[in-house]
Amino acid sequence: MPARDRLICALDTPSLERAVALAHDLAGAVGALKLGLEFFTAQGPAGVRRVAACGLPLFLDLKLHDIPNTVAGAVRAALELPVAMLTLHAQGGAAMLEAAAEARAAAGRPEVRLLAVTLLTSLDEADLARMGAPGRVEERVARLAELALRSGIDGLVCSPGEVAMLRARFGPKPLLVVPGIRPQPQADDQKRTATPEAVLAAGADRLVVGRPITRARDPRAAAEALLAVLEGGQKR
Numbered sequence: 532m533p534a535r536d537r538l539i540c541a542l543d544t545p546s547l548e549r550a551v552a553l554a555h556d557l558a559g560a561v562g563a564l565k566l567g568l569e570f571f572t573a574q575g576p577a578g579v580r581r582v583a584a585c586g587l588p589l590f591l592d593l594k595l596h597d598i599p600n601t602v603a604g605a606v607r608a609a610l611e612l613p614v615a616m617l618t619l620h621a622q623g624g625a626a627m628l629e630a631a632a633e634a635r636a637a638a639g640r641p642e643v644r645l646l647a648v649t650l651l652t653s654l655d656e657a658d659l660a661r662m663g664a665p666g667r668v669e670e671r672v673a674r675l676a677e678l679a680l681r682s683g684i685d686g687l688v689c690s691p692g693e694v695a696m697l698r699a700r701f702g703p704k705p706l707l708v709v710p711g712i713r714p715q716p717q718a719d720d721q722k723r724t725a726t727p728e729a730v731l732a733a734g735a736d737r738l739v740v741g742r743p744i745t746r747a748r749d750p751r752a753a754a755e756a757l758l759a760v761l762e763g764g765q766k767r
């Protein structure tokens with residue numbers, strides 16, 4: 532895979548103007564753009580189409596989680612849009628995940644990658660205990676990952692610290708998409724971060740980078756610097 536295709540920039544903004552400006556600026560420097568709940572709630576499908584018109588593939592990070600019938604309907608609606616990747620919560624269970632995979636097949640969009648989020652990285656063992664499901668985070672992530680991959684889902688969104696474990700358990704096939712990337716230490720809300728080189732070496736397929744690009748003085752230059760690092764990492 533060319534290094535550029537590995538780099539996904541997260542456009543976490545409710546502003547159409549800002550998203551379109553970044554999409555133009557980053558064209559050719561990243562492999563895809565991620566639009567999430569913030570953008571989708573503010574700008575809807577028309578906003579997604581407008582960003583897609585800038586030319587980069589889109590990762591629609593809606594983290595769908597509902598009963599199977601509702602999620603199948605949401606997948607059908609999302610696949611009316613020019614998206615390349617779509618996320619669901621593995622915690623929706625096997626029937627929900629299978630319904631999503633069936634909806635994709637019925638829509639005739641087999642090329643769209645369905646990705647599962649296992650356990651939100653904002654949750655820790657104390658949260659699991661409070662939720663009535665005590666246990667180790669790693670074990671729960673692995674079980675949810677297995678459930679998703681057995682239910683027709685193509686890959687997983689996972690934290691830097693989970694990549695090596697998931698690659699070792701599930702082999703080369705699942706697509707592993709990894710946020711929480713920090714080229715340099717940064718004081719923000721991400722606690723479990725890693726450098727792009729380390730995440731690539733651990734077995735990640737694609738890296739999601741938001742603020743280190745979008746908040747840089749020159750976002751395109753920041754993306755190009757990351758690309759150079761990824762290219763170096765791939766050669767090693």
Ligand code: C5P
Pocket residue numbers: 541543565567651652653688689690710711712721739740741742743
């Ligand atoms: O700005 P930053 O690089 O932290 O952006 C990371 C992106 O990845 C954000 O869109 C965030 O919502 C998303 N994400 C994450 N951790 C997860 C799943 C998704 O940071 N476990």
